[in-house]
Amino acid sequence: MTPQSSFMIVAAVRDGQLKDLHALLASMNNLPGHADPNNKLIPFGKFDRLHFARFVIIEARTAQEIRAFGVTPRPWQPTLAFLGDIDGDMQTFFLELIERAEPGLKKVFSHCEGFSGENQDLLGWMKANNINASATYVNWIGRTVRQIHEEAALHRSLSTYLQKTADDVGRENVRALRQKLLSYVEMEKYKGRLTLTPPEPTPPEWKMRNLLHMIGIPLILLLLSPLLLVIALIFALRLRMLERSDPELFIRPSREHLAELTVQEDRDVSNQYSVFGDVKPGVVRLLTFKFVLLVTDYFARHIYNHGFLARIKTIHFARWVFMDNNHRVFFASNYDGSHESYMDDFINKVGWGLNLTFTNGVGYPTTRWIIKEGANREHAFKYTQRRHQIPTEVWYKAYPGLTAVDLARNSRIRQGVEIRQSNDAEIREWLSLI
Amino acid sequence: MKESSDFEFDDLQGLLRFGYGKLTDTSFLLLNIVNADLAKKWLETAPISSALTQDPPPETALQIAFSVEGLRALGLEESVVEGFSDEFIVGMAGDESRSRRLGDVGSNAPQQWKWGGHAAQVPHVLLLLYATKGGLDAWQKTIEGEHFSNAFELLQELPTLYIGDIEPFGFPDSISQPTVDWMQRQSTDTHERDRYSNLLAPGEIVLGYRNEYGQYTARPLIDPRKDKFATVLPGAEDDLPLKDFGRNGTYLVLRQLSQDVPGFWQFLDQVADHIPEKREQLAAAMVGRELDGTPLVPAHIPGISRKEYENDFTYDQDPKGNYCPLGAHVRRSNPRTGDLPTSACGPVDRLIKILGFGQRPDEDLIASSRFHRLLRRGRTYGPALAPKDAIERHAPVAERGIQFICLVGNISRQFEFVQNAWTMNSKFDGVQDEKDPMLGNREPLMSGESTDHFNSPDPAGPMRTTCHLPQFVTTLGGGYFFMPGLRALKYISALPANRTGSPS
Ligand code: HEM
Numbered sequence: 001m002t003p004q005s006s007f008m009i010v011a012a013v014r015d016g017q018l019k020d021l022h023a024l025l026a027s028m029n030n031l032p033g034h035a036d037p038n039n040k041l042i043p044f045g046k047f048d049r050l051h052f053a054r055f056v057i058i059e060a061r062t063a064q065e066i067r068a069f070g071v072t073p074r075p076w077q078p079t080l081a082f083l084g085d086i087d088g089d090m091q092t093f094f095l096e097l098i099e100r101a102e103p104g105l106k107k108v109f110s111h112c113e114g115f116s117g118e119n120q121d122l123l124g125w126m127k128a129n130n131i132n133a134s135a136t137y138v139n140w141i142g143r144t145v146r147q148i149h150e151e152a153a154l155h156r157s158l159s160t161y162l163q164k165t166a167d168d169v170g171r172e173n174v175r176a177l178r179q180k181l182l183s184y185v186e187m188e189k190y191k192g193r194l195t196l197t198p199p200e201p202t203p204p205e206w207k208m209r210n211l212l213h214m215i216g217i218p219l220i221l222l223l224l225s226p227l228l229l230v231i232a233l234i235f236a237l238r239l240r241m242l243e244r245s246d247p248e249l250f251i252r253p254s255r256e257h258l259a260e261l262t263v264q265e266d267r268d269v270s271n272q273y274s275v276f277g278d279v280k281p282g283v284v285r286l287l288t289f290k291f292v293l294l295v296t297d298y299f300a301r302h303i304y305n306h307g308f309l310a311r312i313k314t315i316h317f318a319r320w321v322f323m324d325n326n327h328r329v330f331f332a333s334n335y336d337g338s339h340e341s342y343m344d345d346f347i348n349k350v351g352w353g354l355n356l357t358f359t360n361g362v363g364y365p366t367t368r369w370i371i372k373e374g375a376n377r378e379h380a381f382k383y384t385q386r387r388h389q390i391p392t393e394v395w396y397k398a399y400p401g402l403t404a405v406d407l408a409r410n411s412r413i414r415q416g417v418e419i420r421q422s423n424d425a426e427i428r429e430w431l432s433l434i
Numbered sequence: 435m436k437e438s439s440d441f442e443f444d445d446l447q448g449l450l451r452f453g454y455g456k457l458t459d460t461s462f463l464l465l466n467i468v469n470a471d472l473a474k475k476w477l478e479t480a481p482i483s484s485a486l487t488q489d490p491p492p493e494t495a496l497q498i499a500f501s502v503e504g505l506r507a508l509g510l511e512e513s514v515v516e517g518f519s520d521e522f523i524v525g526m527a528g529d530e531s532r533s534r535r536l537g538d539v540g541s542n543a544p545q546q547w548k549w550g551g552h553a554a555q556v557p558h559v560l561l562l563l564y565a566t567k568g569g570l571d572a573w574q575k576t577i578e579g580e581h582f583s584n585a586f587e588l589l590q591e592l593p594t595l596y597i598g599d600i601e602p603f604g605f606p607d608s609i610s611q612p613t614v615d616w617m618q619r620q621s622t623d624t625h626e627r628d629r630y631s632n633l634l635a636p637g638e639i640v641l642g643y644r645n646e647y648g649q650y651t652a653r654p655l656i657d658p659r660k661d662k663f664a665t666v667l668p669g670a671e672d673d674l675p676l677k678d679f680g681r682n683g684t685y686l687v688l689r690q691l692s693q694d695v696p697g698f699w700q701f702l703d704q705v706a707d708h709i710p711e712k713r714e715q716l717a718a719a720m721v722g723r724e725l726d727g728t729p730l731v732p733a734h735i736p737g738i739s740r741k742e743y744e745n746d747f748t749y750d751q752d753p754k755g756n757y758c759p760l761g762a763h764v765r766r767s768n769p770r771t772g773d774l775p776t777s778a779c780g781p782v783d784r785l786i787k788i789l790g791f792g793q794r795p796d797e798d799l800i801a802s803s804r805f806h807r808l809l810r811r812g813r814t815y816g817p818a819l820a821p822k823d824a825i826e827r828h829a830p831v832a833e834r835g836i837q838f839i840c841l842v843g844n845i846s847r848q849f850e851f852v853q854n855a856w857t858m859n860s861k862f863d864g865v866q867d868e869k870d871p872m873l874g875n876r877e878p879l880m881s882g883e884s885t886d887h888f889n890s891p892d893p894a895g896p897m898r899t900t901c902h903l904p905q906f907v908t909t910l911g912g913g914y915f916f917m918p919g920l921r922a923l924k925y926i927s928a929l930p931a932n933r934t935g936s937p938s
Contacts, residue, residue, distance in 0.1 A: 163899055171896055174895050255523070258520065259529065259531065262535075263531050267534070267880060310788070310790040337855060337859065337861070340847065340851050340854065341801060344805065344847075345801070348805065376648075379649070400881040401879040405799060408795050431895035432892070
């Protein structure tokens with residue numbers, strides 16, 4: 001099994017370079033906000049380990065909101081971020097990136113501070129500017145881009161073949177149908193038209209680290225539990241007080257801002273989402289935020305790693321990142337469906353989880369005992385999330401047209417090819433997926 | 435306990451409560467305001483029908499709704515206009531991103547519409563006239579009165595024609611409607627109600643009341659200290675002492691949808707090898723009801739036939755779509771889902787469900803239906819054409835279709851969501867790259883993957899796929915309107931003349 005990892009290269013944009021950078025990034029697109037996979041600067045489509053990538057210029061559009069808390073906004077310089085979700089480790093991917101796209105990367109990064117042009121050690125700079133997320137979510141840990149493409153091809157091919165043969169063989173005759181399909185797959189494999197690469201062995205050091213993390217975090221929490229319980233009590237009361245006194249910001253996003261965001265949306269079955277905002281002032285808020293993300297990360301790694309994040313089955317990758325010395329937070333996700341349906345899921349399916357996390361962010365609607373209300377204040381929530389959303393300059397998805405639900409189904413279809421079903425009901429179920 | 439007579443039906447336009455089914459003759463007029471003063475004078479005395487019940491039932495009715503340009507033309511202040519939702523202000527065709535979301539691309543694109551397709555074409559006023567058979571002309575004369583012809587310019591009369599209680603393909607329509615819980619007896623708290631219910635909080639349909647979130651949808655509120663005319667308006671329940679311009683009003687979504695009736699039946703006939711039963715079966719699978727309106731889901735109460743529960747069912751018994759395909763029109767446009775994938779028994783079970791455990795991979799893919807209901811009030815147009823005649827090669831060609839109307843409190847969460855996330859979504863409930871078989875455009879995905887097919891799951895195993903569906907329904911026009919309460923109409927007609935601006 002090949003585990004996934006992510007990178008986020010971040011650097012402030014040099015004064016006066018913003019316009020140029022916008023134009024340069026836009027030159028990678030063939031649709032607003034959507035990368036041409038074969039663009040000359042960074043031909044994303046050539047990287048067979050890359051799931052998603054995006055360039056976003058992080059601007060603090062909502063910086064003034066913190067004034068409602070009596071706090072002066074911290075300065076923020078527009079910052080370029082290059083994000084990717086990949087199979088395997090970052091180091092080797094960076095080398096691949098440089099091998100294929102060094103001039104393009106240099107051209108982009110030369111708009112950033114601390115990048116000195118031609119003689120720059122690109123790898124060193126990228127690594128130095130990479131920041132880690134506090135929590136990451138991967139829809140299916142271990143599912144590689146290659147596997148996704150192979151399984152999609154398998155499904156396509158089987159589906160066409162099944163339509164042709166179902167009536168000849170007889171729809172009721174499921175065992176014979178399965179036999180036909182299996183021989184067909186063998187034949188196609190033999191002819192080189194289908195490939196089903198077996199999974200790579202899991203890297204032992206990843207396995208080790210994962211195991212340590214899985215056991216270590218609960219263990220530490222358990223050891224600290226007497227102390228944590230006391231702290232939790234104090235925090236709960238303090239948070240409840242803050243919830244009552246924190247100002248509620250009910251600000252409608254401007255139509256210009258909305259238009260800038262929506263022009264990039266609904267061009268295919270998935271969309272991207274980037275939001276950026278301030279952490280509420282005070283150490284209690286920050287510690288709560290950090291703790292919630294620690295737990296989120298734990299759950300994402302060890303529990304929600306096979307197709308669903310609580311009740312949501314439409315998120316491919318997501319991450320939560322602290323920036324500006326923990327004063328600000330950035331969230332990015334890649335999801336299926338429209339923005340409105342994503343928000344519907346947020347409110348109606350996982351509102352509690354969203355509240356838990358973002359109640360610590362400036363502008364989030366008032367919560368009660370940090371899991372109640374919040375997102376349920378529909379307008380306030382929809383306004384605030386759109387206000388804090390920032391446009392993505394360039395977005396790449398390696399498998400357009402496929403949702404996370406499609407990917408899971410394709411894997412089940414493949415499984416059915418490789419593992420024999422034990423009874424007719426199971427065969428029928430398998431056939432119904434194709 | 436409050437009685438339904440306690441509701442302010444006298445301030446509501448009647449369409450919110452009645453379909454006016456008995457008033458079979460209709461005239462839908464698209465008007466522009468040419469003289470705002472005269473328009474307001476006309477409005478002052480126009481006999482707009484309220485939602486009070488009458489005995490005997492009325493023989494005529496008149497309803498009115500305005501586009502944002504219409505409200506501006508009458509002099510509504512920009513600060514009030516800004517209280518409306520963005521969808522209403524920008525308009526149905528006012529933003530390419532919206533058109534893409536609604537599936538108004540390709541042959542549905544606004545550039546090709548007959549009306550409403552670009553900003554200059556958006557009508558100011560939509561006037562809906564209803565009368566019993568033969569009574570329309572007289573009614574039109576009555577309502578027009580002396581100022582009408584100088585106040586308004588008639589842009590277009592939208593065609594409508596009563597062909598029985600069916601839509602042009604031949605299926606009974608408007609069997610299913612949400613029942614508005616006028617007295618707000620049902621809790622909107624998900625802890626008390628996690629299953630589907632046909633009762634709907636009034637705020638989902640009428641502005642100024644609590645919606646399914648227990649909240650008030652944003653709408654224009656006016657400070658009466660700054661605007662003395664606002665004193666005629668009802669108070670804002672959630673924000674006294676402000677006055678509520680939206681209360682008892684609703685958004686009216688209108689779309690002229692042309693239906694290719696011969697194309698529909700001829701395609702099915704050919705796929706069905708010219709066997710009438712097979713043809714009708716496939717049509718029923720696409721719609722999600724039989725030609726007589728019977729739902730397709732299996733009997734859920736022993737001893738009661740499918741016919742008898744025409745609207746009293748859910749798809750819980752049919753998760754895979756073996757009886758009613760997942761992609762069928764009615765299943766898409768109201769999946770009848772509750773807040774949780776299946777009913778929770780006890781707090782532990784509830785927690786397990788909330789955390790997403792114990793689910794099949796294809797379960798729980800649809801949003802809860804109660805936040806996405808529509809009150810449909812459309813009318814048909816074009817001459818009737820029975821399926822058996824429609825399959826003839828020389829079936830009479832004519833413009834046929836629906837003037838689709840729905841009333842909602844929140845355009846983006848209700849109409850646009852249903853249109854986008856459900857009917858036009860090629861991935862709805864995990865279906866494989868297919869859009870609404872009846873309604874959908876047939877645009878391929880960005881990857882080039884086609885969407886012009888329809889799958890009927892089959893308990894035997896492999897799905898039955900119908901390929902190369904032509905497009906049967908095409909958008910010819912549309913717009914978002916606001917249908918005010920009667921006191922809000924009074925307010926509009928009393929707007930001072932000097933505020934009359936030209937539409938911006
Ligand atoms: C020409 C276009 C259309 C035709 C021919 C059509 C036809 C039908 C038919 C025959 C029914 C079944 C009757 C019933 O359950 O009441 C129905 C139901 C329904 N349709 Fe349509 N329809 C069209 C357009 C639309 C559009 C554009 C929408 C919304 C976006 C829509 C939303 C609904 C809803 C919500 C139901 C009720 C489903 C339920 O509650 O079970 N329809 N339609």
